[in-house]
Amino acid sequence: xxxxxxxxxxxxxxxxxxxxxxxxxxxxxxxxxxxxxxxxxxxxxxxxxxxxxxxxxxxxxxxxxxxxxxxxxxxxxxxxxxxxxxxxxxxxxxxxxxxxxxxxxxxxxxxxxxxxxxxxxxxxxxxxxxxxx
Amino acid sequence: xxxxxxxxxxxxxxxxxxxxxxxxxxxxxxxxxxxxxxxxxxxxxxxxxxxxxxxxxxxxxxxxxxxxxxxxxxxxxxxxxxxxxxxxxxxxxxxxxxxxxxxxxxxxxxxxxxxxxxxxxxxxxxxxxxxxxxx
Numbered sequence: 001x002x003x004x005x006x007x008x009x010x011x012x013x014x015x016x017x018x019x020x021x022x023x024x025x026x027x028x029x030x031x032x033x034x035x036x037x038x039x040x041x042x043x044x045x046x047x048x049x050x051x052x053x054x055x056x057x058x059x060x061x062x063x064x065x066x067x068x069x070x071x072x073x074x075x076x077x078x079x080x081x082x083x084x085x086x087x088x089x090x091x092x093x094x095x096x097x098x099x100x101x102x103x104x105x106x107x108x109x110x111x112x113x114x115x116x117x118x119x120x121x122x123x124x125x126x127x128x129x130x131x132x133x
Numbered sequence: 134x135x136x137x138x139x140x141x142x143x144x145x146x147x148x149x150x151x152x153x154x155x156x157x158x159x160x161x162x163x164x165x166x167x168x169x170x171x172x173x174x175x176x177x178x179x180x181x182x183x184x185x186x187x188x189x190x191x192x193x194x195x196x197x198x199x200x201x202x203x204x205x206x207x208x209x210x211x212x213x214x215x216x217x218x219x220x221x222x223x224x225x226x227x228x229x230x231x232x233x234x235x236x237x238x239x240x241x242x243x244x245x246x247x248x249x250x251x252x253x254x255x256x257x258x259x260x261x262x263x264x265x266x267x268x
Contacts, residue, residue, distance in 0.1 A: 025169065035167035039160075041190050044200060056201055065205045066187050070168040073183035077172040082180045082215055089209035 014079070023075040028063050036067045065092040139242050140198065140231050140267065148227040149191045154250075156181055158218035160188065181216035184208075186250065186261045191226045198244075198267055206243070207264035213257055222250040222258060229262070242267040 014020070033047050042064055045052035050060045069090050076085045158178035164185055165175040174180040216222070230245040248261040 032167065032169070035163075039164040039167035040187050042187070046201075066184060066208070067168065069208055070164075070170065070182060070184045074168065074170040074172055074175075076183060077170075077175070082172050082174045082182075085183045085212060085215065087209070087211045088183045089207070091207045092205050 020079065023071065023078060025071055028067070030061065033061060033063060033067070036064055036070075040064065040066060042066065068092075139233070140196070140244060142231045144193075144196055144228045145231055146228060147193055147195060149193045149225055151223050151225045152189075152191055154189045154222050154224055156185075156216050156218055156220040156222065161185065161218060164188065178218050181218075183210055183212070183215075185216055186210060186224075186248065186259060189222075189224050189248070189250070191224065191248065193226060193228060193246075196228060198265075202268050204266040204268065205263070206266040207262075209260075209262040211260045213259065216250075216259065220258070221253055223253070223255075224248055224250045238268055 030048070037043050037048050044064075046056060046058060047053075047061055047064050053059075053061045069088070069092075072090060073085070073088055076088060161175060161181045162178040164170075165172070165178075165182060168182065170176070170182050172180075172182065175182050226246055226248040228244070229247040230243070232243050234241055234243060244265040244267060246263040246265065248263075249257060250259045250261075252258050
């Protein structure tokens with residue numbers, strides 16, 4: 001299995017104001033969308049069938065918004081450890097392109113406390129934004 | 134085109150049945166592989182990724198809409214602790230709110246669905262809040 005492209009892990013001490021590293025994912029493929037449909041139970045064909053997608057006015061299949069959110073879930077687990085994620089909240093932008101390289105940078109309010117991590121994001125994956133480095 | 138009847142606010146408060154979901158190691162691993170989530174505990178299937186409750190599919194009686202007209206507007210998960218392989222969670226979903234807004238796309242109906250998952254002793258483990266936008 002080819003995994004995501006991870007930048008250097010963050011320092012263990014994150015403070016308010018710290019710039020968080022990127023989690024870079026490989027381009028989304030149709031195979032991944034089919035796998036995600038099966039794993040998640042979201043069989044809406046606009047994610048896996050071009051003909052259906054075009055019939056509702058899209059150029060082709062679009063990724064599941066929840067797949068993008070899952071990337072952010074991985075990101076929080078990477079930053080804080082999977083035991084520490086307490087909240088993950090996103091708003092979706094419609095019509096994510098399927099094939100763009102994704103780069104997630106958390107530019108959000110982030111609170112680290114004894115209870116764990118609280119992440120909130122407007123999910124903007126797919127806009128091709130990349131970080132330097 | 135005919136507009137489908139918009140959702141009645143009478144549905145607010147309506148609940149699904151309580152459904153028992155078992156968190157299976159294989160399902161966690163399949164989900165992590167699909168996402169290409171490299172979190173070791175998720176790859177092993179020990180701990181479920183934070184968005185895993187999306188696999189808990191539930192229906193609320195009387196709540197129907199045209200899938201082609203629905204946008205997933207927002208999603209939130211809150212956890213008391215992570216979900217682990219072997220967990221048996223009693224889950225229930227309810228219609229938390231329905232309201233209408235005028236936007237650039239015309240009138241839209243916002244549907245807020247709230248799911249709660251309890252462990253076998255009845256202690257809350259997670260909540261999931263879904264905002265669906267019906268055009």
